[in-house]
Amino acid sequence: MLHTMRWFGPHDPVSLFDIRQAGCAGVVTALHQLPVGAVWPVAEIQARQQLIAANNATHAPLHWAVVESLPVHEAIKKGLPAREQYIANYKVSLRNLAACGIRTVCYNFMPVLDWSRTNLSYEMPDGSRALRFVWQDFAVFDLCILKRPGAAADYEVAVAAAARQQFAAMSAEEVAALTNTVLLGLPGSEEAFELANFQSLLNEYAEIDAATLRANLHYFIQQVAPVAQELGIGLCIHPDDPPYPLLGLPRVVSTANDLAALFAACDVPANGLTFCTGSLGVRADNDLPAIARQFASRIHFIHLRATKREDNPRNFHEADHLEGDVDMYAVVRELVLEEQRRAASGEGVRAIPMRPDHGHQMLDDLNKKTYPGYSAIGRLRGLAELRGLEYGIRRGLEAEAPSAAHLTETAAYA
Numbered sequence: 001m002l003h004t005m006r007w008f009g010p011h012d013p014v015s016l017f018d019i020r021q022a023g024c025a026g027v028v029t030a031l032h033q034l035p036v037g038a039v040w041p042v043a044e045i046q047a048r049q050q051l052i053a054a055n056n057a058t059h060a061p062l063h064w065a066v067v068e069s070l071p072v073h074e075a076i077k078k079g080l081p082a083r084e085q086y087i088a089n090y091k092v093s094l095r096n097l098a099a100c101g102i103r104t105v106c107y108n109f110m111p112v113l114d115w116s117r118t119n120l121s122y123e124m125p126d127g128s129r130a131l132r133f134v135w136q137d138f139a140v141f142d143l144c145i146l147k148r149p150g151a152a153a154d155y156e157v158a159v160a161a162a163a164r165q166q167f168a169a170m171s172a173e174e175v176a177a178l179t180n181t182v183l184l185g186l187p188g189s190e191e192a193f194e195l196a197n198f199q200s201l202l203n204e205y206a207e208i209d210a211a212t213l214r215a216n217l218h219y220f221i222q223q224v225a226p227v228a229q230e231l232g233i234g235l236c237i238h239p240d241d242p243p244y245p246l247l248g249l250p251r252v253v254s255t256a257n258d259l260a261a262l263f264a265a266c267d268v269p270a271n272g273l274t275f276c277t278g279s280l281g282v283r284a285d286n287d288l289p290a291i292a293r294q295f296a297s298r299i300h301f302i303h304l305r306a307t308k309r310e311d312n313p314r315n316f317h318e319a320d321h322l323e324g325d326v327d328m329y330a331v332v333r334e335l336v337l338e339e340q341r342r343a344a345s346g347e348g349v350r351a352i353p354m355r356p357d358h359g360h361q362m363l364d365d366l367n368k369k370t371y372p373g374y375s376a377i378g379r380l381r382g383l384a385e386l387r388g389l390e391y392g393i394r395r396g397l398e399a400e401a402p403s404a405a406h407l408t409e410t411a412a413y414a
Contacts, residue, residue: 001302001339001354001390004028004065005379009048013368014376016052016062022380023387026065027052028106028355037073037086040093045100066301066353067097068106068274069238072220077111078208079216087220091227098231104300104353105228106274108238109217111208111249112201113193115241115279120181120372121361122317128362131373133242135314139163141182142247145175146199154248184372202247210250217252218265229270234300236272237262241279242316243286254283256291263298272298275335278305278357281326282316288326292334302335304328304386305357318358318373321382322389332386333393340397356382 004026005019019027029052031044049064056062070093073086097105108114118141122132139159142151144167152160167175183193193201208216221235228235243254252258263271273295280286292299306324307316322328335352343350359378361370368375 001335002026002065002351003383003387004353004355005383006068006355006357006374007052008032008371008374010051012374013370014374016055017059018376020060020062022376022383024383025060025062026353027062028066028068028353029064030067030069030071036071037075037089039089040070040096042096042099045096045102049100049102064102066104066106066355067102068301070094070097070105070107072107072109074112074204076220077109077213077216078204079212079219083216083220087223090224094224094227094231094233094235098233103232104234104236106236106238106301108240109213109220109253110240110251111205111213113246113249116182116246117184117372118178118181120184124317124360126362128360128378129366130318130360131358132317133315135159135312136163136166137178138182138246140167140170141178143167145179146195146247148199148202148247150248154245202249205249208250210245210252213250214252214258214261217262221262221271222266225266225268225271229268233270234272235270236274236298236300238274238303239276239279241276241282243279243283244314254280255286256294259291259295259298263295269297272300274301274303275299276303276305276357277326277328277331278303278307278318281307281324282309284309284313284325289330289334292331292338296334296338296341299335299338299352302352302354303357304332304354305382318360320360321356321385328386328389329393332389336390336393336397354386356386 003024005022005024006028007019009029009032031040031048034040052062052064075082076086117131118134118137119132121129124130136159139155140163142148143160143163179195183198225235237253240251240254243251245251259273275292277288280291281288306319306321306326306328308319308324309316339350339352356379358373359375359382361375361378363377365375365377
């Protein structure tokens with residue numbers, strides 16, 4: 001795999017030299033400074049590439065390997081007439097990225113919010129801090145802070161009652177902390193949503209159910225995936241995180257069936273998947289090795305992280321990369337086998353970009369301010385573990401190959 005890390009640009013406290021020293025050859029980034037829906041100009045793309053490669057002559061080289069993300073405008077998700085202009089802009093951005101040699105573009109189709117958590121500093125047994133989602137805490141925000149109309153219907157009676165009791169005992173500081181966490185903006189952005197107008201954003205989806213959102217996603221991909229195919233770009237959707245509806249908003253990229261429907265809607269290889277083991281792994285009914293096998297040829301980008309479901313299975317936290325509910329050995333083995341298949345078939349690109357996702361805040365990073373989930377040392381630990389796992393799997397497959405060849409020869413002489 002091509003080992004990469006996400007980098008949020010010049011203001012990211014994790015530097016490009018940190019990423020180099022972690023053993024990465026690729027950088028995953030985006031032009032966060034541009035408004036969602038705007039065309040990405042060639043000059044801006046090249047400026048970011050030059051910034052990443054500035055020290056390549058004297059140090060281990062880095063290159064911009066993956067765009068994460070080229071955001072999809074809300075007008076496209078809502079199916080508004082304005083979507084045609086935003087889709088046209090998206091196509092131009094894809095052409096400009098291809099002209100600059102960038103061939104992997106990640107996006108998501110989650111309405112309003114990106115990934116959602118209720119705690120950004122959950123203390124683990126070893127003292128490190130992780131991201132966590134607690135269903136009752138989310139109910140506190142929804143029922144008692146936001147006071148979304150009709151929200152009670154989305155929660156079990158006992159959860160709603162416990163949430164109201166919990167809210168009554170919370171301090172103003174605790175309420176503010178939960179509110180700020182839920183309303184956190186896009187990764188890489190310093191801006192969060194404002195509580196005062198957040199309900200109005202949800203209201204715009206009042207008439208949009210899962211079937212409508214899915215149709216809008218399929219329409220979008222039918223317009224842009226053929227362009228990506230023409231350009232040699234792998235356009236890869238990130239699954240919903242968490243993979244179930246929140247705040248009355250539908251989610252339509254949460255299961256293998258969702259993915260199969262998306263790929264069938266525009267059946268070209270460019271229409272692909274960002275295989276995120278953490279997002280898909282929150283659901284116990286998602287068989288991750290099977291999903292990796294089923295959609296192997298559509299996997300253009302990989303996020304490896306492990307989530308751990310708690311006693312209430314709607315609660316989960318980010319576990320260490322080789323622990324939690326993800327069978328990381330089985331998943332990585334499937335991905336290595338797919339890379340080997342691509343190499344044997346003569347396909348142009350063998351190495352799939354991979355990044356460790358959502359590392360724990362630990363060691364010296366406990367005293368630093370970093371983007372939630374994106375501190376340096378926790379991701380370094382995760383990448384080291386994942387690289388070791390990948391190495392062991394590759395060596396194991398090499399050891400198996402002579403035995404398989406010997407059995408074939410023996411059968412031929414029998």
